[in-house]
Amino acid sequence: MSSFTDKIKAAVSGDVKEGAKIHTGIKLKENNPENADVSLDGLSGKAIIVGVPGAFTPPCSSQVPGYIQHADEFKSKGVSDIYIVAVNDQFTVKAWKEKLGGDKASNVHFLADDTGAFTKAVGQDFDASGLLGNHRSKRYAFVVEDGVVKKAYVEDEAPSVTVTAAENVLKNL
Template structure:
């Protein structure tokens, strides 16, 4: 669907650990751009409705985290998890999930998600505007493969999950490798 599309250029407001700050919360603001995350790399980006939510915390994020070495063996340099949450929330979620491999990207204002055409209202859950669940394989800032959950709509009564799962993305990469070898 979106294969061949270049990612939108946005600036992400992140908080990074910096011991020179001192105190119990040694973090400082650091702006990162789309290019900082995606230029010159082949990555998996997956986006989901919210940090700390059940499907995201139980299946999707842990699946990508645990499968990192397999993805790396298939030519993936980085795996990024994005949500329309601020950097404080995303950092705490990464800590709670004990992430070692997957990196989180905060899209606090939803600008990237909106420009991707994936921003939906989740007022029925008290969330406000959030990302529809999707995954993508991105090479040097251009979408190579797209995995979007069906039924994208505002205030959807369900949270479909399957198309953007780590298992589905891995299956795609395996088939791609087999096709290239044939």
């Protein structure tokens, strides 16, 4: 596993720059596996976009519940919505949301980036074919205000959940 971790560590060196505008032209799937209907381009107000390598993986399944549990605290700090983006099909993402109790927080959205196009467009993809079978997302959290990345948290290693933990992002808002 250490050689795979080394590959991941080498692959996560590029970060989205703070101050960048999110404009990909790509829509993601939230409720319908045949219709991508959610755009993260030009979000108004304050939102958080959380990218994860894969639904149901142990690190992702330990990270995302923090965003659900602290949804009201995020809201009290001006965050209107939290978007969890996984490079998985919509069926998998929906099942993962149900398993994690994601419907307890109406402002937490689980989005399928089934082709990885959004992840690639924001510069957060890496080759995870050794473990997860294809290109996946680096673990990141973007604080976005009016479509502009104000703060970008990106893990040095995809299995790590430190800077992108909900508690860390929340205390830095």
